Amino acid sequence: MIKGLLFDLDGVLIDSERWHLKLDEKCLIDLGYDDIDPMVFVYLIGAGKGMDPWESIYSKLPEEFRYNGFKEKFRSYKASQFDYPPFKELVFPEVREVLHKLKEKNYLLSCCSSSRPEYIDKALKDCDITDCFDVVLSGHDFVRSKPDPEIYLTAMDRLKLRNDECMVIEDSPYGIKAGKSAMMKVGCRKDHDFDLDQSEADYLFEDLNELLSLLSEKRDDSLAESIAGKE
Secondary structure (H helix, E strand, O other): OOOEEEEOOEOOOEOOHHHHHHHHHHHHHHOOOOOOOHHHHHHHOOOOOOOOOHHHHHOOOOHHHHOOOHHHHHHHHHHHHOOOOOHHHHEOOOHHHHHHHHHHOOOEEEEEEOOOHHHHHHHHHHOOOHHHOOEEEEHHHOOOOOOOOHHHHHHHHHHOOOHHHEEEEEOOHHHHHHHHHOOOEEEEEOOOOOOOOOOOOOEEEOOHHHHHHHHHHHHHHHHHHHHHHHO
16 A cells, blocks of 8 residues: 655646746857757756766757857856746646645655755745655755665655555656666656656656545555455
């Protein structure tokens, strides 16, 4: 029976990926690279500390971009332009209600994001959901970030649960792989914008209300099996 839910943040609890894409587009225009499709940065989605998705990005650009300092120039300029996303506006509409319902049903909840700790803290506070989580972890707390399973295994240990009692809730291929490598079931919020490969997830849903329904069905099935086993 599932007792713990381990949530990614961006793309799962907050609709922030499109905001980041718009910032990428602005930076490209400001730097004079407006002929580059900002969708080349889709490989950054879910990428955490210790990962370098730029080989995949370069594969979508002319060869000279490997050697003309584009990566350094873009990253430096984006850092100078970055401000926190408007988290209150970007939180998915059902998130607060569903998280509180999950707490009422005695699920243990963890937020496991590859983002920096200060980013995660501000997002949870601005969205007024900090108190919903029993454990909050950042990929920057670990030597290896997703797709390494360490963040999810650590959350499991801190919640004092087993692998088969946890479900990871993700959206990116890196996060899905991390959950599967942790030997956990993985539920995934469907992506309609970035053509993310979500094929390895065990369950796909449009929003967290569908996740809530799925969990209710699984609990009912587990209860029925338990009763049948005692007869």
